[in-house]
Amino acid sequence: TAEVRFEDVRFAYNPDRPILRGISFAVPPGRTVAIVGPSGAGKSTLSRLLFRFYEPQGGRILVGGQDIAAVRQDSLRAAIGMVPQDTVLFNDTIGYNIRYGRWDASEAEVREAARLAQIDRFIASLPEGYDTPVGERGLKLSGGEKQRVAIARTILKAPPILVLDEATSALDSFTEAQIQDALDRVARGRTTLVIAHRLSTVVNADEILVLDHGVIVERGGHAELLAAG
Ligand code: ADP
Ligand code: ADP
Numbered sequence: 001t002a003e004v005r006f007e008d009v010r011f012a013y014n015p016d017r018p019i020l021r022g023i024s025f026a027v028p029p030g031r032t033v034a035i036v037g038p039s040g041a042g043k044s045t046l047s048r049l050l051f052r053f054y055e056p057q058g059g060r061i062l063v064g065g066q067d068i069a070a071v072r073q074d075s076l077r078a079a080i081g082m083v084p085q086d087t088v089l090f091n092d093t094i095g096y097n098i099r100y101g102r103w104d105a106s107e108a109e110v111r112e113a114a115r116l117a118q119i120d121r122f123i124a125s126l127p128e129g130y131d132t133p134v135g136e137r138g139l140k141l142s143g144g145e146k147q148r149v150a151i152a153r154t155i156l157k158a159p160p161i162l163v164l165d166e167a168t169s170a171l172d173s174f175t176e177a178q179i180q181d182a183l184d185r186v187a188r189g190r191t192t193l194v195i196a197h198r199l200s201t202v203v204n205a206d207e208i209l210v211l212d213h214g215v216i217v218e219r220g221g222h223a224e225l226l227a228a229g
Contacts, residue, residue: 002064002079002160003029004050004191010058011042011049019045021214022059025207027191034194034202037211043195046211047163050193051076063161081159083183085166087150089141095123098152105156117152117182119145144175151182162192166201176201199225 004027011020019042027033035043049056050063052073061068068076089097098119099110114120122145128138141149154162164183184204187194196202203222210218210225218225 002191003027003062004161004193005062006046006059007062008059009046009049009056009061011045011054011056013045019214020049020056023211023214023216024059025209025216025219027193028206029191030189031206032187032192032194032204034196034205034208035211036196036199036202036208039197041211042214043211044165047082047165047193047195050163051080051082079159080161080163081154081157081186082163083147083150083154083165083186085147086143087146089127089146089149092126093123094119094125094127094139094149097127097149098123098156100153102153102156109156113152113156116155116185117148118178119148119152142175144179147179148182151179151186155186160190162187162190164192164194166194166196 006023006025009020009023010018012018023046025033035046037043045054048054049061050068052068052071055069063071063076063079090100095110095114098114099105102109105113111120111123114123122139122141125139128140164187166183180201187204194202194205199208199222202208205222207219208222208225209216218228220228
């Protein structure tokens with residue numbers, strides 16, 4: 001496990017419109033920090049900077065004490081697992097999709113990851129819309145089921161650092177609770193950054209940062225922030 005640290009990070013897509021205006025926080029090794037805020041606050045931008053899709057225009061980002069400006073993007077992708085809100089599946093079985101990027105994993109490991117993410121009953125199925133054999137119908141996966149495939153893939157990959165894009169608002173509340181449970185399970189013991197729209201989904205975070213218009217406007221534990229309104 002490694003620490004993730006943002007030091008006075010500044011970023012704009014457009015010079016005249018700053019998106020992140022001096023963001024500082026640290027996720028201690030093995031801990032969970034949640035970034036909560038309204039749509040457009042800059043949450044996705046912040047996570048993209050962590051993967052070096054863009055470079056900060058001020059400040060720096062450190063992973064395990066090392067400035068990521070000097071770390072190759074593929075190394076970052078290997079060290080940081082991402083569970084996105086929308087998962088695009090590859091043209092192969094769910095099992096293949098779970099194994100993706102961990103080609104050395106055994107069948108048993110793939111099955112165990114699928115079981116933990118509660119997607120094991122689909123492991124041999126092909127997703128709908130792909131070139132399934134003639135006469136066979138592909139499996140229509142819901143958004144929540146696709147997200148479980150991504151969770152299983154991340155369980156198998158077991159990266160030291162996790163980014164969870166927890167926009168589960170499109171899911172019904174039963175599915176959301178189940179996904180939440182699976183995500184909590186993956187996050188345990190890993191350095192985790194959770195991106196969320198609502199305070200109610202990040203009860204287990206060690207610290208919550210409220211981001212608004214590119215500035216951290218509040219920070220604290222779940223109870224503290226609820227009390228503050
Ligand atoms: P959030 O994830 O909190 O909804 P984003 O980081 O996606 O916020 O977006 C923050 C702001 O940056 C928004 O105003 C958005 O329109 C803008 N933005 C996001 N991506 C781009 C981009 N690639 N180019 C220009 N503006 C962008
Ligand atoms: P999400 O937050 O779901 O990841 P995006 O970050 O892609 O979505 O987009 C967030 C906001 O940024 C949206 O309002 C989108 O319209 C806007 N946006 C994305 N890319 C660009 C861009 N290239 N130029 C301007 N606005 C953008």
